[in-house]
Every structure is written in C-alpha cells, then in structure tokens.
Amino acid sequence: SQQGEEDPQAxxxxxxxxxxxxxxxKTSINNLQWYRQNSGRGLVHLIxxxxxxxxxxxxxxxxxxxxxxKSSSLxxxxxxxxxxxxxxxxTDGGGYNKLIFGAGTRLAVHP
Amino acid sequence: DAGVTQSPTHLIKTRGQQVTLRCSPKxxxxxxxxxxxxxxxxxQFIFQYYEEEERQRGNFPDRFSxxxxxxYSSELNVNALLLGDSALYLCASSLVDRGLTDTQYxxxxxxxxxx
Numbered sequence: 001s002q003q004g005e006e007d008p009q010a011x012x013x014x015x016x017x018x019x020x021x022x023x024x025x026k027t028s029i030n031n032l033q034w035y036r037q038n039s040g041r042g043l044v045h046l047i048x049x050x051x052x053x054x055x056x057x058x059x060x061x062x063x064x065x066x067x068x069x070k071s072s073s074l075x076x077x078x079x080x081x082x083x084x085x086x087x088x089x090x091t092d093g094g095g096y097n098k099l100i101f102g103a104g105t106r107l108a109v110h111p
Numbered sequence: 112d113a114g115v116t117q118s119p120t121h122l123i124k125t126r127g128q129q130v131t132l133r134c135s136p137k138x139x140x141x142x143x144x145x146x147x148x149x150x151x152x153x154x155q156f157i158f159q160y161y162e163e164e165e166r167q168r169g170n171f172p173d174r175f176s177x178x179x180x181x182x183y184s185s186e187l188n189v190n191a192l193l194l195g196d197s198a199l200y201l202c203a204s205s206l207v208d209r210g211l212t213d214t215q216y217x218x219x220x221x222x223x224x225x226x
Contacts, residue, residue, distance in 0.1 A: 101153030
C-alpha cells in the first residue's frame, strides 16, 4: 500500500515560475524525503526533513512539514526546463526507514 | 566516491525464467534496500538487507529473494518470472545509525522486461 499521496498528479508551468507539490501521508513518521526522477531513471535525493523540523531549504528548494496534518510540501522557485521530472515524497512509516512512496507529481517546465 | 551501482542496465527474460540483479552500495553504507517500480507508479519496497540478513520485507511473494555479501553488495533474485514482474528495479543504500536508517541513495535501476 502507498502511504504518501502527491498532489497534483501533473503540473505544467513556464520557466521562471514557482512550482508547489504537496504530499499527504497516513501514519507517524521519523522523517520524510523528497526525490526526483528523470524519465524512468534512478531517483535523486533532494531533501530529508525530520519529524521535529518544520521547514528546510536547499538551493531553490523549500520543504515544509506539518505533522499535525500529516502533510508536506515541496516548493521549487524560479523553475528551469531542467527541473522537468517526476517528484516523489517518501516516508519511513516510523520504522526502519522502509520508504513508502506515493505515485508522484509529474512536473513539466516549458521554456 | 562511487555512488550506488546496479547491473545489468536492461534485461529481457521470458515467463518462467529466473533472474538475478546486482547492486553495490555507496561507499561507507551498510544497508541495501530493493524496490520495484512499475510504469507510471511510485517505487514499492521489496526488502531490506543489513548485516547479511533480511531485516524487513514488503508485500512480495517468496519468488523474490535476496542476499547480502560481506562487502555489503547485494543480489535480488526473482524465480518463475511473470509478465507482471516487468518493471524498473531500484537498489538503494543507506547507513544504519542508532537503529534507524537515514537518507537512502538510489542506483540507476535495472529495467526488466518479461515476455
């Protein structure tokens, strides 16, 4: 079963715009991670946020976590065509970091 | 510093055959997890190996088995292949710290096609 659910399923924007993706999950967690995947290749780790953190930044990425609502968001600022990919959130379900993924958000950034 | 490597990149098998996929973890990592990703879906956890033992298992049949070697590399074996086993198989490595694993780093995957 998939714990994380990303919203929207697909997002199409122009270069320079911001992209926001949301993730909801069902059980308690120790941490939540965001990954990017280009064209069916391996997943690239973007950010890990722990359950006692509320916000984290990495370059143009900003991740928030609201454990009371069991939700997280990923914001990509000033998007580029190279950001075109699928984005997944993954939770550890409070266990040994057995990652549980959602179906992902497909982001298309047009030049 | 080499990242996670997987072999082969692509594989084509027929129903009923057996397949072995290989993974070498990132340097310094001691835990290997395997995931199956069907087209258009998120990865699904198959199992995780730590200290050469299966530590956790997802909802996959016994046809899926694995092994971890003393150098932390790992193999995934699938017997009696079905058409539905066609997928991208991803290996991820991580480091156990105080009983919890941290960031998982993924390899490029092996694309398995079952005909």
